[in-house]
Each structure stands twice: as structure tokens, then as C-alpha cells.
Amino acid sequence: MIEPLERLIEVLARLPGLGRRSAERIALRLARDRNRALTDELIAALTELRTRVAQCRLCGGITTAEANPCAICTDPRRDPGILCVVEDPADIAAIEASGAFTGRYHALLGRLSAVRGEGRHHLRADELFRRVESEHIEEVVLALDTDAESEATARWLAEHLAALRVKTSRIACGLPVGSGIAYSDPQTLEQAIRRRVPL
Amino acid sequence: MSELVHDLGIPLRFTPWRTTSRYVHWFTREHGRIVTLIRGALRPKSFHLGQCDLFATSDLVFYRRAGDAIHLLRECRLLRPRPSLRTRWAAASAASAAAELLLRALPPSAPHPRLYDLTSRWLDALGDAPCPETALVWFELRVLDLEGLGPKLDRCAGCGRTHPLPSEAAFNPAAGGLLCGQCRAQRADQRGISIPLPRAILDALSAWRHAGHPTHLPAPLPPRLLHPLSDAVGAFLRFHLHTTLPGRDLMLEVLREASPDRFALRPPPLTMDSNGRVAKLADAQDLGSCGAIRGGSTPPSPTRPAVAGSPPAGCPPPPTNIPTETSP
Known part of the structure; x- marks a missing residue:
């Protein structure tokens, strides 16, 4: 070649x-x-x-240099009191596609993981804590992945956020739409039953 | 030609491949450290979804290929999920550091059933461990012992003399353990630094070495003893495994930040020189009594959030008595 x-x-x-x-x-x-x-x-x-492409200086998502902060962060129709924390900017697009969330976002850009070489200073955690205080956030939704390291990172964030006296929630974990109970794994079923909702 | 084999395994790392597939780095009981590919692992209807998680034990069936090739996973079933490692971030951080150690220390496809059993039982116990950093250091020493690299702690690593070791024996990674005063003086400028360790740490180490079952983790050491010990073991690991463990340092940083006295007793990191020796960071006079550890307290970061007052779940407050024995 x-x-x-x-x-x-x-x-x-x-x-x-x-x-x-x-x-x-x-x-x-x-x-x-x-x-x-x-x-x-x-x-x-x-x-x-x-x-032209840059990282949004507020949420860490992908935007253009001339529109920084990004369109979501500057949209006045968005609920400014609720912040959704994701690991990767790609997760913002996925949640946006669901149409279920109307607040703003914050991308951590990682998780606590020794094998990936990501510690607390690799995450945009300090920026998150600053935003919570300066933007008077009322609720933080932790929309991190569901493996053990992401779950641990969510718990770590929740402990720090508790000290800032902000309501913190974790997205629910359950059965994918269209799947069958018989084909689900025990962990997912356990979460689905434990976090069941009244009808 | 591939062969279908069955084994127990603990995932240490996931790496993505294409959009929905991923590689899983396993520590298996009968085949050692292996990598399998799970095709379509992240698809909602994947047969393997939720059947393997970091630090959980799964029963797996895979097509084994010759050598260190990537094997193809055929079946996987979650046996022991270890949910407490999902809910206690400090324990998960220690498990993550242990995973890094195993990934770097274990050669591929070399079975080590005793180390696998130790890891499995240690992960079982870690979820309830009151101080994950103590548990991590204990595990690291056990791994070194099983690999035949354990530090000599009951006699001088230089001359072999057992008694009397000085009240503050020096721990020298290059020498392979503790050094008496005479050997320490002889080696002062030859092979790296010696790290003074107080008698209380040596007593605790001795108790750990003679303690039996890995489901009984040692009682937490107070940070003033744990941090010097942890750093000495870290230097030992780096020297004898010929590698750095950056993830370990990152996890210890997180764990110590959660510790009540998190700004005390922070040592400078030990590094290796081009010959693989632990580099000299301070003059012997500066080290003094436990001084290699004493000097480097880290000031609070200006960007640190206002979280003081209610420390998160890391190490508990230091106990008043030093543990000398664990349950058999």
C-alpha cells in the first residue's frame, strides 16, 4: 500500500x-x-x-463556536430549574429524541473508573456543582448509564449534591418497550419490580 | 479451529466495538484473563443484555480460539450480581482499582484459580467493608503474595535478620520489603528510596498476613496509618509489576477526599526512574519519622464544592485502637 x-x-x-x-x-x-x-x-x-464546532461552555454538549452556549442552554422555553446529567454528549441527543425532558443538560464527559483512567478531575463535576449553586437548580436528574461504575458515579454525585441541598433523582431502570418478561435478566426485573409505579 | 468451553468469570472492563457490540475483559477461573466479543450486546433484545456486569460473577460459555485471540461469547448468565457494589460508590471505586491491578498484573490466558477465588470472595466482602481503601490495600498484598511477589515483612529483606527490626523499619520496594537499619544504610544510594513505616503499621501488616479467610477483611486502619501504608504498597506494585497504576491513584484520590481528614497526610507520589527504580523524591533527612508521608498535605482545591460538614461514605472516623488481629 x-x-x-x-x-x-x-x-x-x-x-x-x-x-x-x-x-x-x-x-x-x-x-x-x-x-x-x-x-x-x-x-x-x-x-x-x-x-466551527465547539463544546458548549455550560452543558458540555456539542455546539458551534458562534452559538456558545448551545441552543438548549439558551432556550427560554426550557425549565431552568431542572438539570439532567449525562455521561456523554451523545446521550443528550438520545434524551432529546424521547421528548420527555424539558429542562437543561450537563455532560460529565466520563465516569469514575480506574480501568478507563478517569478520576474526579476528569469529570465535569466541579462545573456541575457550580452550576447548581449559581443557576439555583431545584432538581438534578442523574441519567448515567446502568453499569456498576456509572451507578457508583451517580451515587458519588448524589452524595455531593445532597450537601448542596438540591433534590437529586436517578432515571428509572426497567424493561425495554416491546420486550418480554421471560427474556429479561434478573437484575432488570428486580429493578422494574422494586421501582414499580401505581396505576 | 475454536472449541466450546464453559467457565466462571468476572468482567473487569468493557470496551465498545462498533455501535452495539462490546469486548468484555474477563477474569475467569479456568482460563485466566481473557477477552470475549459480545455481538449486539447493547441491543434491547440482546440475549446477553444484563447478564454480565462489572465485578459480578457470570457463568459463561464461549468459543475458545487458539492463543490470546478474542473469543466469541455464546452464552452468559449472571450468577452473583453483587448489588452493594452498585450502591456504595466507595466500594465500587476500590473494585475498579483492583480490576486495573488484575488487568495489568495477569498475563493473558494463564489460569490462576486461587487468585480467582480470592478475587471473588474479596468482591463479596467488599460491598460491606467499612473502609474500602483498607480492603483494597489488603487485597493488593494478597495478590502480591499469590503471585510470589509479596513483600518480606517479618525479616530484613537484605540480610534476613528477623529480630530485632527497628521500631520504624524502612520499606524498600527495590529490596523487596523491610530493611534493618544496617542494610538501609548500605543501600541508601544504591536502589531507590526507603520509606519509613511506623511500628503500628508493621503490626497491622503482620496481623493481616497471618489472618485467614478473605471473607473477613481487616478492620479499618485510621488514615494516618492507612495512607502511608497504601502509598508504600502502591510504590511496591509499580516497581515489581513494571507498570504504572494511574487508575489506582485516581480512585484513592476520590476515596481520600471522602475521608474526614482528607487534607492530612497526603504524600507526594512516588515515581520510577528509567531503570525501573523508585525515584528519590526527598533527602533521607526530610523523610524523618514517617516523614516520607508527612510532608505533603494537599490544600483544598479552589474549585472544590462546598461539601464539607457531611463527608460522604468513604473511610469512617479513625478508631482509637489499632487493630492487631482479624477474625480467622
Whole structure:
């Protein structure tokens, strides 16, 4: 493989969801781009991404440099008293797609995990505590993942938030819509029964 | 050609692969540390969803491939979920640090049933441990013992003399344990630093070494003893495993922040030089009596939230008496 192509394959293979074979396919497709239209578009898009896309200085989500804070943080129709804490900015899009939450967000950008090398200073926890105090937040919803490390991170945050005298809640954990009880795992069923709701 | 095998395993780490699949790094009883791929692990209707969780024991069936290749998981069933590690963040942090140690210390695909059994029982007990940092240090020493790397604590690691060790023997990772005064003086400028450890810590270590069952974790040490011991064991691990343990330091930071006297007795980190020796950070005179540990109290961070007053669940307040024995 010639050197520029090999270099492109190496870079592409570092992207999530792309293995070496997929990276090769993409690189060869770009190499065969005769009139350079696709390559030029890709370069322009990447350049724009680099120059215009930024991290929202309030929530940590993805926004543009000229709209920072992001559209969600500055939307006056949003409930300013409730904050949803997520691990990753991608989770904001998922919750937004549900349409169930009308408050604002805060992305932690990690969790407490030794094996991932993420400690308390890798998280945007101090920013969260500052926001809770300065924005007079009434409730914090912890929408972290459900594995052991995320659960532990949620408990750690809850203890610190309790000292700030803010109401803290955790998103419920139960059966996915459309699934069957017989196919569910014991942990999920236990959570679903323990956190049942009256009808 | 792959072979279908059955084993018990504890997930130590998950890493994502593509959109919904993930690799699981297991510590298994009969096959040691292995990696399996779970295809579609995060799909809502995945057969494996909820059947494996960090630090929980699962029964697994996988296609074993030759060498250190990634194996394909076929079946997985959660046997022991250990829910207290989900609800006690301090215990989960200690478990996370232990997982990092196992991932770095264990060679791939090398069975170690005794260490697996120790890990399983230790995780069972950790959920109720009053001081997770004490439990972590105890586990680390046990791992070192089982790996044949345990520090020599009952005799001088230099000359082998058993008695009398000085009231403050020096702990020297490069020498492999405690040093008497004479050996310490001889090695002063040869192989890394010696860390003075007070007699109370040595007594506690001796009791731990002779205590029996891993379901009986030792009583919590007060932070003034625990933190120097923990740092000495950390230096020992780094030296003998030839690796850094950054996650351990991060978890200890979180645990100590929760400790009532969290701004006391914070030592400077020990580092290794290019030859793998523990680097000298201070002159011997500066170390003094437990002084390697004494000097570095960390001021409160200006960004720290106002959480003082109701410390979260980390270590309990220091007991008045030093534990000398644990239940058999």
C-alpha cells in the first residue's frame, strides 16, 4: 500500500466503529475519486468541523463556536430549574429524541473508573456543582448509564449534591418497550419490580 | 479451529466495538484473563443484555480460539450480581482499582484459580467493608503474595535478620520489603528510596498476613496509618509489576477526599526512574519519622464544592485502637 493511502487507513481505523477493512474501503473509494468532488467536500466538512464546532461552555454538549452556549442552554422555553446529567454528549441527543425532558443538560464527559483512567478531575463535576449553586437548580436528574461504575458515579454525585441541598433523582431502570418478561435478566426485573409505579 | 468451553468469570472492563457490540475483559477461573466479543450486546433484545456486569460473577460459555485471540461469547448468565457494589460508590471505586491491578498484573490466558477465588470472595466482602481503601490495600498484598511477589515483612529483606527490626523499619520496594537499619544504610544510594513505616503499621501488616479467610477483611486502619501504608504498597506494585497504576491513584484520590481528614497526610507520589527504580523524591533527612508521608498535605482545591460538614461514605472516623488481629 502506498504511503499516503496507508496513513489515511491508519487514521480512519482509529474512528469508532471502523476496523481496518472498513478503513481500507473508505480510503480506496476516496483514492478513486477522479474529479476530487467527494474528497474536496470531505475536506471542507472536516475543516468546518474543526473551526466551527465547539463544546458548549455550560452543558458540555456539542455546539458551534458562534452559538456558545448551545441552543438548549439558551432556550427560554426550557425549565431552568431542572438539570439532567449525562455521561456523554451523545446521550443528550438520545434524551432529546424521547421528548420527555424539558429542562437543561450537563455532560460529565466520563465516569469514575480506574480501568478507563478517569478520576474526579476528569469529570465535569466541579462545573456541575457550580452550576447548581449559581443557576439555583431545584432538581438534578442523574441519567448515567446502568453499569456498576456509572451507578457508583451517580451515587458519588448524589452524595455531593445532597450537601448542596438540591433534590437529586436517578432515571428509572426497567424493561425495554416491546420486550418480554421471560427474556429479561434478573437484575432488570428486580429493578422494574422494586421501582414499580401505581396505576 | 475454536472449541466450546464453559467457565466462571468476572468482567473487569468493557470496551465498545462498533455501535452495539462490546469486548468484555474477563477474569475467569479456568482460563485466566481473557477477552470475549459480545455481538449486539447493547441491543434491547440482546440475549446477553444484563447478564454480565462489572465485578459480578457470570457463568459463561464461549468459543475458545487458539492463543490470546478474542473469543466469541455464546452464552452468559449472571450468577452473583453483587448489588452493594452498585450502591456504595466507595466500594465500587476500590473494585475498579483492583480490576486495573488484575488487568495489568495477569498475563493473558494463564489460569490462576486461587487468585480467582480470592478475587471473588474479596468482591463479596467488599460491598460491606467499612473502609474500602483498607480492603483494597489488603487485597493488593494478597495478590502480591499469590503471585510470589509479596513483600518480606517479618525479616530484613537484605540480610534476613528477623529480630530485632527497628521500631520504624524502612520499606524498600527495590529490596523487596523491610530493611534493618544496617542494610538501609548500605543501600541508601544504591536502589531507590526507603520509606519509613511506623511500628503500628508493621503490626497491622503482620496481623493481616497471618489472618485467614478473605471473607473477613481487616478492620479499618485510621488514615494516618492507612495512607502511608497504601502509598508504600502502591510504590511496591509499580516497581515489581513494571507498570504504572494511574487508575489506582485516581480512585484513592476520590476515596481520600471522602475521608474526614482528607487534607492530612497526603504524600507526594512516588515515581520510577528509567531503570525501573523508585525515584528519590526527598533527602533521607526530610523523610524523618514517617516523614516520607508527612510532608505533603494537599490544600483544598479552589474549585472544590462546598461539601464539607457531611463527608460522604468513604473511610469512617479513625478508631482509637489499632487493630492487631482479624477474625480467622
